[in-house]
Structures are given as structure tokens and as C-alpha cells.
Amino acid sequence: MSSAVCPGSFDPITSGHLYVIERAAQRFDELVVAVTVNPYKQGLFSTEERIELIQEVTAHLPNVRVDSTTGLIVDYVRAQGMSTIVKGLRNGVDFEYEQPMAQMNREMTGCETIFMLTDPALAHVSSSLMKEVAKLGGDVERFVPAAVHKRLLAKFA
Template structure:
């Protein structure tokens, strides 16, 4: 079986992420969306919330599953018998960072390959950080994230603002 992983923090998942996941699902037999638990990052959504949001938006893609992980990506991949990492690239700056990560992963496990997919033009400017910032200031995030999770993002932003 040809398996791949799309790793990331997905805080929250954007239409750009979803585009890469959908396209990966057409190339690979099985795609795992690997939601990274990074204790050094202050996330808007906790890991369980992120996993649940992603599960809701990929529920109609039969060969995609969603799991969280902590620690090294290559250790998670070894446990799940996955050999390919799929990363979306928006710009040259993404490539520099992802290229370095790819080389490090290859050093840690020479059997792992990284496949880069270019984002579609309409998503090339999109990031979770920009979505959160737009939402935080009351801007419209329609078209930036899957429609069904907009209420979740707005509600979470409202909760965060109440605590300040």
C-alpha cells in the first residue's frame, strides 16, 4: 500500500491545507493527516479540537485519516509504516524551510521521501496565522477555511477575547 502523511499543526485547517490533502488523496492509497502536538507553540485550538475539526472536513475523503502525534515525525511514520511526507509549498520561503526539514528527516531515516506540492494560486497567500489574525479583528474568513468550521473559529476567538 502506498501511504503518505501530511503533517502540520493545522491551527486551524485552511482551504490551502485541504487542497493539499485532497490532491494527496488522489495520488496515494492512504493519507494520514498528522496533527503535531508542539508544546512550544501556543495554539488557538488544543490538539483534540484540531483533530476533530479536520475529521469533520475530510469525512468524505475515504482514504484520509487524522491522527495526532508528538515527538519526531519520522518516529510516528515508522510506527504507522508510512514512507512519504507530503508538504505544501506556497512560496520560495516555504521551500527553504521545508527543504531543510526534508534533509534532516532523510538524515534520520534514509528510507523516507518528501514530496512537495505547490499550492494552488488561490491559496498561495493563505496561512493559519493569517486566518486567526483576520478572525481576531472581525474580518471575514469565508473562502479561507472550510465553511463548516467557521462558527468554531469565531466561537474560539470570542472565548479567547473574553479572557483578556
């Protein structure tokens, strides 16, 4: 059985994230979307809220499950008995950031990272940008799943 982990902070999950998750779910028997938790960073959404939102927007994908983790993602991947990480890329800047981590992960544990490009129409979308635009009253509805849009409106009401 092929399996992989797709890690990220997902604060909040965007349509770009969902695009990558849907494509990865087609290629693996099991895909774990792992919400990475940084105890030194305060997110807009709690870890529990992020997990709920991801579960809601991936409910149509029967081979996707959602979990959370702290620490090194390779430790989590190994503990799950997996050896593949899936990372979404929006552009070359993302690749420059992700490449050294992928190489370190492979050197440390043999864990491979597969990079998947997001939909070009969503290449400018980031969680940070969505939060900022929504906070200032801008319309982000076409860039985030409906459940996320609803929660963003509630957070900034």
C-alpha cells in the same frame, strides 16, 4: 499499498491545507493527516478540536485518517510503517524552510518528502493570518472550510 503522512499544526486547517490533502489523497491508498503537537506552544484550538475539524472537512475522503503526534515526524512515519511525507508549499519561502528538514529526514531514515503546491489563489493564506484577521473581525470565510469559519466565529465572539 501506498501510504503517506501529511503533518502540520493545522491551527486551524485552511482551504490551502485542504487543497493539498485532497490532491495527496488522490495519489496514495492511505493518507494520514497528522496533527503535530508542540507542548511548548499554546494553540487557538486544542489538539482534539483540530482533529475533529480535520475529520469533518475530510469526511468526503475515505482513504484519509487523522491522528496526532509529538516529537520527530520521521519517528511517527516509521512507527506507522510508512516512508513518505507530504508537505504543502505556498511559495519559495516555504520551500526554503522545508528543504533542510526534508534532507535531514531522508538522511536520518530514508524517508522521502513530496512537496505539493497549493492553489495559487490560496498562496497567501496561513493559519496564523486567518486567526489574526478573524480575531480582528475580518471575514475569512472564503479562505477556510465552513466548519472552521463557524468555529473561528465562535472563538472570537
